[in-house]
Amino acid sequence: MTTTPHSRPVAVPPPPLAPESNPFVLHGCTLKLGSRLQETSRFGDDVWNLGPAMVKKHDRRFILDFRLIPAAHRHVGKELCYAMLSGPAPPGETQPAAATVRTVFTEHVRFLRWAAARSGRLETLSGADLEDYQRFLIQSLPRTSARQSARAGARKFWLWRSCLSCDALRFDPAHIDGWAENAAHRRENTTARIPEEVLGPLFVWSMRFIDEFRADILAADRAWHTPAPPPVKPPPYGQVYGLLRAWLDERIASRQPLPGWRGKPSLTAIARAVGCSRISVTRHSRMIDETAALVSIRPQPVSDQPIHGRLDGQPWIQGILADYSEPDSLANLARLLQDACYIVLAFLSGARDSELKHLKRGCLAVERDADGRPYRWKMHSLAFKGESDPAGTPATWSIGEPAARAITVLEQLQPPDSDYLFAPLPHTPGALPDAVNQVLSSGATNARLNRYTAWINDYCLRHRRNDVIPAIDQQQWHLTNRQFRRTLAWYIARRPGGVIAGALAFRHHCIQVFEGYAGTSDSGFRAEVESEQALARGEHLIAAIDAHEHTTLTGPAADEAARRLKEFGIRARFHGTLVLDEARLRRLMTRHDPAVYPGQYVTCVHDHTKALCEKARNRRSENLPDHGSCKPLACHNVALTPENTAAWQHEINRINHRLASRPPLPPLLQHQLQARHEEITAFLQRNNPTPPESA
Structure with missing residues (x-):
């Protein structure tokens, strides 16, 4: 099949060809736009180019080099990879993406090299042989996860045995004792979250680039793209020496360094300043070098425009330099702004990284109210994970105004003829307009993120600043693109109702998936969230006890709340004073948690036998309140603080304001609001000696 630049990529139906007929190995894959099946690799080739099947813009262009496999096992390696690429897959297995095949291919090479030294054919390998392979992996791969990947790659020669005509394993390696090293497969995401002490300054510096530094970088970028105009009237040949001598004497008199490039005077900049050609200036290079010895050299700036960005009231940089090898060069600063x-x-x-890498110019949509004020920002891109189309499915994310500003900056930073916002920037000699990768690969982004933190720390060292990206356990934190999504999940999960909000924001199909993403007990994330929530709640309760606020509670559970908090206050006292240190408070909350949960509208004095939220929803084994199913106006676990009563009064005032609005609300909505008003008023009258005020 052939695709044209304007056609949608589709999977090519597999022709009825056997491996012996030398088929195209990608005939069952979705090909990227512009690729021709007739130009792709065949089964008989020793090197297969997977580039045409890499439909994601940020994917690297991989090959499968079968010359790495001993000749005795090369054919079976080809058969397995051919089946995984173009199928059909055996029962119980799914067709992997081309990038996944390349990843697994590394493990195929490892296993087949070991097998070639062990036996002539895979079918002759015994259980004792594969136990030896495990010992080989333990000696050569220190990480458990790496050994698990290696064993999974070897097991493919059993799982896909129906696709192999020449050789295969005779039994399932998973039946061998210890094949999984007694380690259960973790179904949750184990990516580390970024520590708060790293994320804080990292995000502050990023917003500085976007809000304070971007104007100078974009101005330098425009100057870099604008070719210098030729002299209106080049001076006659005989006058170049005099003009150059006068210009150099002026620099000597004012003690101004000459513009430099790579440690030498920049003849191009000097020629532009004098108003003649570079060739004319080159003839007088000796005179220029003598002047440079007197006044020194300063790296050449991209332009003479003043620096407008400020940091602590001072220009954040002396100048943006043209030499791309300098830390303060336009090439480096533009990349940092993109980062x-x-x-x-x-x-x-x-x-996700793949979703960000497919952002294109015009991906930002802004919704405005009747007065033209923006109130919602949406980002459009492609989603890949969990989607049926390998080329991606259009998706939309709701973002905040700072993220919208970042998109605007990226659109200004990219040249007009570049559609993708994370395409490589053109400021270095290695940047090619027809590069294979249209956008930065995931590996390139990870490397740049860590160079970004290194530049920040170097900048702070040069300018004696203390807002560095700190080390964690005496090592610089290694950033990866996956950590940002995981860290955001952590912050969302810590908020009331955050699991539901996170499931929506992260495009997960169910709340349980997001809970696993934010962290479950195996990774420690969920336990850590609950521990910090309990600590914050304990601090709040102790402050309330110290201020005797528990004596002012009202509501059906007020007496129970006062009893629990009194007992908690007694346990919290140490030598006559309340607990103040974090360690003792954590122990206290672990052993004697009063199960009192302060909230905006009610204080939950949780008793699972009375909790309407548990009756409305089948909870898990933990007896925790479900804030998403809370029924505060009817539940007997409710106590009210003065702040809770004030929140309900504010709700009544809001309803009154809506009922009095013009034009009148629809009758059904009026009825619902009036019923809500009466329900809240009756609730407060039952549980508060002071009747609510009318708005």
């Missing part, structure tokens, strides 16, 4: 935008978008949107 800053990536950090803000990755953290605030929750989009």
Whole structure:
């Protein structure tokens, strides 16, 4: 099949060809736009190019080099990879993406090299042989996860045995004792979250680039793209020496360094300043070098425009330099600005790296009210994970205004003829307009993120600043693109109702998936969230006890709340004073948690036998209140603080304001609001000695 630049990529139906007939190995894959099946690799080739099947813009272009496999096992390696690429897959297995095949291919090479030294054919390998392979992996791969991947790659020669005509394993390696090293497969995401002490300054510096530094970088970028105009009237040949001598004497008199490039005077900049050609200036290079020895050299700036960005009231940089090898060069600063935008978008949107890499010019949609004020920002891109189309499915994310600013900056930073916002920037000699990768690969982004933190720390060292990206356990934190999405999940999960909000924001199909993403007990994330929530609640309760606020509670559970808090206060006292240190408070909450949960509208004095939220929803084994199913106006676990009563009064005032609005609300909505007003008023009259005020 052939695809044209304007056609939608579709999977090519597999022709009825056997491997011996030398078929195209990608005939069952979705090909990227513009690729021709007739130009792709065949089964008989020793090197297969997977580039045409890499439909994601940020994917690297991989090959399968079968020359790495000993000749005795090369054919079976080809058969397995051919089956995984173009199928059909055996029962119980799914067709992997081309990038996945390349990843597994590394393990195929490892296993087949070991097998070639062990036996002539795979079918002759015994259980004792595969036990030896496990010992080989333990000696050569220190990480458990790496050994698990290696064993999974070897097991493919059993799972896909129906696709192999020449050789295969005779039994399932999973039946061998210890094949999984007694380690259960973790179904949750184990990506580390970014520590708060790292994320804080990292995000602050990123917003500085977007809000304070971007104007100078974009101005330098425009100057870089604008070719210098030729002299209106080049001076006659005989006058070049005099003009150059006068210009150099002026620099000597004012002690101004000459513009430099790579440690030498920049003849191009000097020629532009004098108003003649570079060739004319080159003839007088000796005179220029003598002047440079007197006044020194300063790296050449991109332009003479003043620096407008400020940091603590001072220009954040002396100048943006033209030499791309300098830390303060336009090439470096433009990349840092792009990296800053990536950090803000990755953290605030929750989009995956593949989804961010497919952002295109015009991806931002802004919704405005009747007065033209923006109130909602949406980001459009492609989603891949869990979607049926390998080329991606259109998706939308709701983002905040800072993330929208980052998109605007990226659109200004990219040249007009570049559609993708994370395409490589053109400021270095290695940047090619027809590069294979249209956008930055995931590996390139990870490397740049860590160079970004290194530049920040170097900048702070040069300018004696203390807002560095701190080390964690005496090592610089290693950033990866996956950590931002995981860290955002952590922050969302810690908020009331955050699991539901996270499931929606992260485009997960159910709440349980997001709970696993934010962290469950195996990874420690969920336990850590609950521990910190309990600690914050304990601090709040102790402050309330110290202020005797528990004596002012009203509501059906007020007496029970006062009893629990009194007992908790007694346990919290140490030598006559309340607990103040974090360690003792954590122990206290673990052993003697009063199960009192302060909230905006009610204080929940949780008793699972009376909790309407548990009756409305089948909860798990933990007896915790379900704030998403809370029924505060009817539940007997409710106590009210003065702040809770004030929140209900504010709700009554809001309803009154809506009922009095003009034009009148629809009758059904009026009825619902009036019923809500009466329900809240009756609730407060039952549980508060002071009747609510009318708005």
